[in-house]
Amino acid sequence: MSGGITAEMRKLTIWTTAGFSRNLVLRTYTEPASLQHAQDSLERESAALTMLSGSVVQAPELLAVDATAAHCEYPSLLMTHLPGSTVLSEAGVAERVPLLARQLVAIHAVNTDPRPREYQTMTTADTVVVPARADAEVWAAAIDVLRGPVPTYDGRVLHRDYQPGNVLFDASQDATPRITGVVDWAGASWGPTDLDVAHCSTNLALLHGPQWGARFASAYEESGGVLSENTRARQYWRVRDALACSEEGQLWSAPWREAGRVDLTPRLVEDRLDAYISMLMDARGH
Incomplete structure (x- = not known):
């Protein structure tokens, strides 16, 4: 399966003797660089999937986990396969953004x-x-934002990698866009809603242009979501996430190109990030 950056993803089709089949997904950490974080990631994801099993959020069902590779060759997690596929195309983005926000x-x-x-952030001013x-x-001013105090917040359950690459839509071309599930819960944590909104906004800004980052944040509030009332706090979280992309932007964009967005060259992604940060610093988080 495509989409995995830190782990291998395999779709398994299991057949019964009666002739019935079931699709499953196996997440496996095999790369040396990812193995050191595998146990933590799998424990987080298994806990998140268990938590979500009784909620309205459409997420995979946890079937088994071996976070320490006690029984498997590598740390692994087995879950159900959700229908649908990710959609990264320019066509239909205006229809998808409100759905992403409501989800x-x-x-x-x-x-x-x-x-x-509790949530974690790794990026620092340095x-x-x-x-x-x-x-x-502009970038110097943005980096100074990170040197300021972390805003206070009312915590909520966070996905921590909520973005179009982890949201599945009905694959039928003639159907009205409909979300069929949200995947990759390895970073699930507790923190400010602004942080999840900021992350999806950054991704949309790079995928479709800076204005879509702002449109997503507005759509989130229009859907009943609550963000920080303080404009400095809003700016802090959005600038923080955008600057984090400066360290790993090409890690994000490579799978996008593999998925068909060959227009997202390293230069274009870099230029869009620059324009988005300039917009955030000019708008002060609005």
């Missing part, structure tokens, strides 16, 4: 006890990679 509002409304682990053609003054 994220539903995720943030999930009540759970105990809570997932790890940001400024693109060669970027507006150095």
Whole structure:
């Protein structure tokens, strides 16, 4: 299966003696660089899938997990296969954005006890990679945002990698767009709704243009989602996520090109990120 960046994804078709079949998905961590985080990721995902099993969110059903490779060759997780496919094309983005927003509002409304682990962010002011053609003054100001205090927030369940590549849509070409599921819950955590909104906004800005990042945030609120009232806090979370992309933008865009978006060259993605950060610094989080 396509789509896995840190783990191998395999679709398995299981047949019974009666002739019935069932599709499953096996996530396996095989690369040395990902093995050190495999146990944590699989434990998070298995806990998240268990948490979501009684919710309205359409997520895979957990079947088995071996986070330490006690029984499998590599750390692995087995789950059900959801129908649908990811959609990254320019066509129909205006129809998909409100659906993406409503789905994220539903995720943030999930009540759970105990809570997932607190969110983590790795990017610091010292790890940001400024693109060669970027507006150095704007980026310096954006990096200074990270040096400020972390805004207070009311925590909610977060996906932490909510973006078009992890949302499945009805694959029928003639059907009205409909979300059939959300996958890749390895980063599920507890934190500010702004962080999930910021992450999807960054992805949409790179996929379709900076204006779509802002449109998604607006659609989230129009769907009943609640973001920080403080404009500085909104700016902080969106700038933080956008700057995190500076370190791994090509890691994001390579699967997009493999999925057919060959127009998303490294240069275009870099330029869109620069334009998006400039927009965030000019708009101050609105």
